[in-house]
Amino acid sequence: MILDGKQIASEIRAELREQVCETKARGLRIPKLAVVIVGHNPASETYVANKIKACEEIGIEAERIALEDSVSEQQLLEVVHQLNNDPSVDGFIVQLPLPEHIAETTILSAIDYRKDVDGLTPENVGRTVQGLPSLVSATPRGIRELLARYNIVTEGKHVVVIGRSNIVGKPIAMLLMQRPYLSLPGMSAASLGDATVTICHSKTRDLAAICRTADIIIVAAGSPKLLTADMVKEGAVVIDVGINRMDDPASPRGYRLVGDVDYEHVAPKAAYISPVPGGVGPMTIVSLLQNTLQAYNEHIR
Amino acid sequence: MILDGKQIASEIRAELREQVCETKARGLRIPKLAVVIVGHNPASETYVANKIKACEEIGIEAERIALEDSVSEQQLLEVVHQLNNDPSVDGFIVQLPLPEHIAETTILSAIDYRKDVDGLTPENVGRTVQGLPSLVSATPRGIRELLARYNIVTEGKHVVVIGRSNIVGKPIAMLLMQRPYLSLPGMSAASLGDATVTICHSKTRDLAAICRTADIIIVAAGSPKLLTADMVKEGAVVIDVGINRMDDPASPRGYRLVGDVDYEHVAPKAAYISPVPGGVGPMTIVSLLQNTLQAYNEHIR
Numbered sequence: 001m002i003l004d005g006k007q008i009a010s011e012i013r014a015e016l017r018e019q020v021c022e023t024k025a026r027g028l029r030i031p032k033l034a035v036v037i038v039g040h041n042p043a044s045e046t047y048v049a050n051k052i053k054a055c056e057e058i059g060i061e062a063e064r065i066a067l068e069d070s071v072s073e074q075q076l077l078e079v080v081h082q083l084n085n086d087p088s089v090d091g092f093i094v095q096l097p098l099p100e101h102i103a104e105t106t107i108l109s110a111i112d113y114r115k116d117v118d119g120l121t122p123e124n125v126g127r128t129v130q131g132l133p134s135l136v137s138a139t140p141r142g143i144r145e146l147l148a149r150y151n152i153v154t155e156g157k158h159v160v161v162i163g164r165s166n167i168v169g170k171p172i173a174m175l176l177m178q179r180p181y182l183s184l185p186g187m188s189a190a191s192l193g194d195a196t197v198t199i200c201h202s203k204t205r206d207l208a209a210i211c212r213t214a215d216i217i218i219v220a221a222g223s224p225k226l227l228t229a230d231m232v233k234e235g236a237v238v239i240d241v242g243i244n245r246m247d248d249p250a251s252p253r254g255y256r257l258v259g260d261v262d263y264e265h266v267a268p269k270a271a272y273i274s275p276v277p278g279g280v281g282p283m284t285i286v287s288l289l290q291n292t293l294q295a296y297n298e299h300i301r
Numbered sequence: 302m303i304l305d306g307k308q309i310a311s312e313i314r315a316e317l318r319e320q321v322c323e324t325k326a327r328g329l330r331i332p333k334l335a336v337v338i339v340g341h342n343p344a345s346e347t348y349v350a351n352k353i354k355a356c357e358e359i360g361i362e363a364e365r366i367a368l369e370d371s372v373s374e375q376q377l378l379e380v381v382h383q384l385n386n387d388p389s390v391d392g393f394i395v396q397l398p399l400p401e402h403i404a405e406t407t408i409l410s411a412i413d414y415r416k417d418v419d420g421l422t423p424e425n426v427g428r429t430v431q432g433l434p435s436l437v438s439a440t441p442r443g444i445r446e447l448l449a450r451y452n453i454v455t456e457g458k459h460v461v462v463i464g465r466s467n468i469v470g471k472p473i474a475m476l477l478m479q480r481p482y483l484s485l486p487g488m489s490a491a492s493l494g495d496a497t498v499t500i501c502h503s504k505t506r507d508l509a510a511i512c513r514t515a516d517i518i519i520v521a522a523g524s525p526k527l528l529t530a531d532m533v534k535e536g537a538v539v540i541d542v543g544i545n546r547m548d549d550p551a552s553p554r555g556y557r558l559v560g561d562v563d564y565e566h567v568a569p570k571a572a573y574i575s576p577v578p579g580g581v582g583p584m585t586i587v588s589l590l591q592n593t594l595q596a597y598n599e600h601i602r
Contacts, residue, residue, distance in 0.1 A: 122430075156504045170478075170479075201478075
């Protein structure tokens with residue numbers, strides 16, 4: 001069965017739109033996201049435009065704060081402090097990458113974790129690990145939501161995570177391993193943690209043998225077709241986080257997107273599988289919207 | 302081979318004593334730890350006394366700040382803020398548990414991570430996970446040091462961690478899984494990470510089968526003799542973090558301390574094994590001293 005991220009994301013957006021409508025109907029302040037963009041990186045411009053559009057579609061106010069490449073670290077820090085202290089802003093993100101003269105960790109660490117809707121501050125990561133209320137970064141939040149919406153039980157299951165990045169591998173491992181503590185609407189706690197988790201990476205020996213013991217495999221390695229059919233147990237759940245460009249002269253753009261999974265051969269063995277594109281990808285921008293509303297709800301309380 | 306934590310801890314204390322001596326000889330300020338204790342819990346009193354004694358033995362200044370049970374959360378927060386801002390204090394700890402009317406997470410979160418020598422703040426945990434410079438909590442730091450001092454390579458090894466507590470299981474899993482980024486004196490990077498890590502816990506199915514695939518097993522479950530010989534591969538490394546009291550009429554105290562490992566039967570199969578007592582235990586107080594000096598060194602720079 002295909003884990004249809006595009007469809008689920010669309011359902012969630014409809015739910016969120018309704019929530020925002022109710023908020024307005026009750027005469028409350030409209031939730032607001034601010035997006036800081038530095039310089040003119042074309043990819044960043046596109047991402048930011050998509051995020052703002054996604055906000056507006058569900059009725060969240062979105063402010064774009066554009067700064068020139070020449071902005072100093074100190075000036076950017078001041079913008080962060082202003083947003084931290086602005087009661088009309090529920091959450092904000094600083095679009096990465098930043099120019100080389102600015103230390104990303106310095107900027108990220110300065111964001112108030114209660115407004116850190118990208119979930120990238122050490123404070124939020126630590127709170128997630130410790131099981132405290134937190135804002136979880138987009139991809140792991142999206143993966144968990146996708147599993148939960150298909151009622152895929154994680155409790156007692158063996159989850160193998162391939163990849164140990166700060167934005168996917170480490171946080172999804174932590175979320176699925178620990179006691180289920182974050183309630184999502186309309187789903188049982190059994191989908192939210194309590195898995196036995198193995199984290200694999202470039203130094204792992206005999207990855208294939210480890211994967212064959214997995215009930216759920218999450219691949220976030222950035223390596224096309226890394227997960228092949230011989231590595232997958234019959235009936236496993238496969239989540240593909242990879243987004244790789246493959247040359248394809250037949251495509252109008254000259255390339256097509258493929259994941260980290262050899263989809264064609266793995267899909268017949270998998271009970272559930274997320275495609276690329278249309279699987280985890282569409283869930284990430286929805287996570288940002290969910291985080292903004294979470295920040296808003298905890299803010300106005 | 303026995304991983305002799307008592308002996309290693311004694312060697313490290315000698316090294317630290319020398320470092321403090323050199324600091325004094327260079328006319329620099331003496332490193333200082335402050336320990337906040339609330340109320341009169343006898344166990345806490347003993348722990349605090351031992352920590353202060355350990356500091357004094359290596360020449361670190363130690364201040365005991367005793368507050369009554371009746372102290373309010375706000376008053377305790379003010380003490381924390383004072384210590385955060387006191388340039389003569391390199392690190393401090395708030396001894397747990399706190400009285401019920403005080404939220405531990407509120408107090409811990411208020412500690413400046415640069416002085417958080419217990420490594421319990423969300424900020425430090427998040428920094429550890431993200432691979433940023435951080436102060437690592439006592440037990441995981443002690444385990445890593447013990448492995449490193451015996452030149453036990455973790456790179457590419459399969460490590461099974463049993464237990465998912467915030468103070469042991471989660472942080473040691475993160476430390477051993479990720480790229481080696483913290484240099485310890487006199488040891489190769491291969492001892493400091495890059496392992497394939499599986500985290501097991503009470504919901505794990507077929508723990509025995511998973512353990513039998515492990516090159517290194519770290520047991521921190523608080524369950525006497527949980528790890529039995531049939532669960533251990535010949536030549537594995539076994540680290541026992543458990544400290545359990547077992548009734549023993551033959552002992553003068555009426556009990557004896559046992560770990561989470563069936564030591565008698567596991568030891569003959571293990572290449573290395575840490576005993577209880579005398580294994581990980583003695584390493585933890587040394588970790589506190591190391592963290593205090595780390596905070597001092599980063600502070601004076």
